[in-house]
Amino acid sequence: MQMCEPHYAALRTEIENQGMASMIPETAEQARASVITALEEAQTGVQEGPFDPLLTAVFQIYGNAVRTGGLYLLAGDYCPLCEVRKHVPAAENNADALWISGCVTAIAEHVRENGLLKPPN
Numbered sequence: 001m002q003m004c005e006p007h008y009a010a011l012r013t014e015i016e017n018q019g020m021a022s023m024i025p026e027t028a029e030q031a032r033a034s035v036i037t038a039l040e041e042a043q044t045g046v047q048e049g050p051f052d053p054l055l056t057a058v059f060q061i062y063g064n065a066v067r068t069g070g071l072y073l074l075a076g077d078y079c080p081l082c083e084v085r086k087h088v089p090a091a092e093n094n095a096d097a098l099w100i101s102g103c104v105t106a107i108a109e110h111v112r113e114n115g116l117l118k119p120p121n
């Protein structure tokens with residue numbers, strides 16, 4: 001599974017629009033460290049590193065896509081949001097946008113409730 005560039009950009013924009021731009025890692029090195037920390041935290045159940053809303057959103061969308069669409073998504077370079085758009089009836093063909101906004105809104109609530117917002121640099 002691999003999120004396409006347009007959907008990744010839309011997800012990042014939604015996170016920025018919901019006030020969490022300062023929490024997104026600025027460099028590839030920071031992003032890589034964020035992934036490693038998140039995987040370690042998933043094993044221990046203890047959150048120690050800075051919260052990364054973009055990585056969290058990507059993981060949540062991947063998980064929801066597999067639960068909704070099935071394991072075939074893991075067997076190729078499918079973009080989970082393109083697949084949602086492909087498989088949801090035409091009348092509701094903004095499902096990908098709804099997944100993005102719903103996911104990011106839930107993450108923003110989590111950030112507010114837990115006081116995780118990092119002040120801008």
Ligand SMILES: [Zn+2]
Binds near residue numbers: 005006079080082
């Ligand atoms: Zn896509």
